[in-house]
Structure formats: C-alpha cells, structure tokens
Amino acid sequence: MRTHFPGRRGRSRWRRLVVHLRLAVGADAGPLWRPVDRSRSRALLAAWLAMVVTAVGAGAAALLLYWSAQGDAARAAAKLHRVxxxxxxxxxxxDLTASGAPAGGYRAQATWTYPAGHTVTDETAVPSTASPGSKVLVWVDDAGRAAAGPRSTSDIVATTGFIVLGGWAGVALACSVAYSVRRSRLQRxxxxxxxxxxxxVEPTWTGRAGGRNGSAD
Known part of the structure; x- marks a missing residue:
C-alpha cells in the first residue's frame, strides 16, 4: 500500500517548478529533455507570470479606484444636507428592477425647509413605515432639492470589487486561452x-535495419 506523507505533494510541486525554471532559462535538466520541452516550460511560466502580474495590477487598480471613489463621495457629501x-x-x-425588487426603496411627497425660509414640497425617499403627518429626515442639496444620500463605503467597495474582479477575470481568461492554444501547438x-x-530509431530497435538487433545477416 502506498503511503502519502504530509508535505510530500507540496515538495513535488516545488521540484516540478524548479525543473520548469531550469528548462525555461536554458539549463539542461536531463538528457531526455528536448527543445519543445523547453518551449512548454517557457509557455507555462509565462502564463503564470502574466497571471501574477495581472493580480498585482488588479490590486493596485482596486486601491486607486477605491480612493478615487471615496474622494468623489466625500466631495458629493459636502454638498448634501440631512433635514x-x-x-x-x-x-x-x-420602480422595480428586472428581478422585481424595489430599485430605490419607498418614496412619498414630503415638505421641508431648506435653506432657511425656503419651503419645498417634493417627492423623496422615505422609510417604508412612514405615514402622512410623520416626521422623517431627508437628504437635500445646497438648493434644497431632494437628493440621493451619499454613497456608503460598502457600496464603494462592492462597485470597485465588481469592476476590478471583472477586469482581472477577463485578462486571466485571455491568458488561459492563449496558453491552451500554445500548449496544443507544442503538443502537435x-x-x-x-x-x-x-x-x-524504429528499424534499428525492431531489427528491421538489417538482421536481428540491427546486425547484417
């Protein structure tokens, strides 16, 4: 019965990686390796390197997008007021989304005063539990018009993650397809x-080159 020891599989993977690295840089890893094997190693390492570089780039892009979105949200929030x-x-x-869920919660006609002395009656977002005559807090802009509230950090993170992960997945798929095509060509x-x-070799190996074991009769 074959026994598997912890860590053996990991060491085997590292050994294979070392072999691929030696082949990719032109080092001789064994007498049976051929130029096509070196090309395979280079294609594999190039695909992995592209994935790693893309992942690092995606992380950097995520940070830049997040900081930019946070800055935009802060500037927009500076012009909003809760009254x-x-x-x-x-x-x-x-209005409902395609899935039938509320697109913007609940809305109702409400009256507020902003700026001072300026009374506005308009439709705005309100809690679903609100009723006529009840008091609520609403978001308005500098002119007193109803406005959507500032973007939350969770919304910014979700949007940024969706954009970055979508872009990284597209690049990763392109790298995977390119590697598959290259590997198929190398296999042929x-x-x-x-x-x-x-x-x-076959005539000598089978003895057809001249008598038994390739010797002449």
Whole structure:
C-alpha cells in the first residue's frame, strides 16, 4: 500500500517548478529533455507570470479606484444636507428592477425647509413605515432639492470589487486561452518530432535495419 506523507505533494510541486525554471532559462535538466520541452516550460511560466502580474495590477487598480471613489463621495457629501421633513402622502414602492425588487426603496411627497425660509414640497425617499403627518429626515442639496444620500463605503467597495474582479477575470481568461492554444501547438510539434525520431530509431530497435538487433545477416 502506498503511503502519502504530509508535505510530500507540496515538495513535488516545488521540484516540478524548479525543473520548469531550469528548462525555461536554458539549463539542461536531463538528457531526455528536448527543445519543445523547453518551449512548454517557457509557455507555462509565462502564463503564470502574466497571471501574477495581472493580480498585482488588479490590486493596485482596486486601491486607486477605491480612493478615487471615496474622494468623489466625500466631495458629493459636502454638498448634501440631512433635514427634517413632514410626510404628506402614503409611501409608494419605487420602480422595480428586472428581478422585481424595489430599485430605490419607498418614496412619498414630503415638505421641508431648506435653506432657511425656503419651503419645498417634493417627492423623496422615505422609510417604508412612514405615514402622512410623520416626521422623517431627508437628504437635500445646497438648493434644497431632494437628493440621493451619499454613497456608503460598502457600496464603494462592492462597485470597485465588481469592476476590478471583472477586469482581472477577463485578462486571466485571455491568458488561459492563449496558453491552451500554445500548449496544443507544442503538443502537435512534439508528436511530429517523436514520429520523425521514431522513423529513424524504429528499424534499428525492431531489427528491421538489417538482421536481428540491427546486425547484417
């Protein structure tokens, strides 16, 4: 019965990686290795390197996008104000998304005063539990118009992650396809070289080159 020891599989993977590295840089890893094997190692390492570089780039892009979005959100929030308002109508569910979920929560007519002395009655987002006559807090801009609230950190993180992961997945897929195509071509090349070599060796190997074991009768 074959026994597997912890860590043996990991060491085997590292040994294979070392072999690929030696082949990729042109070092001789053994007498049976062929030029096509070196090309395979280089293609494999190039694919992995592209994936690593892309992952690092995606991480950097995520940070840049997040910081930029946070800056935009902070500038937008500086122009928004939370003011008290009186609800005038029953809250109605906002337009639905394709899945049937509320796209913007609930909305109702409400009245508020902002800036000082400027009274506005308009439709705005309200809690689903609001009722006519109840008081709620609403978001308005500098002119007193109803506005959406500032973006939350979780929303920024989710949007940034979706964009960055989508881009990284696209690049990773392109690298995977390119490597698969290259590997298939190298496999065909290896088979052609093997057939060519076998055509030379086979008569001697089988004894057809001249008598038994290749010797003349």
């Amino acid at each position: 008290p308002a009186v609800v005038r109508t029953e809250p109605q569910q906002a 090349r290896a088979e052609e070289e093997w057939q060519t070599d076998w055509a030379v």
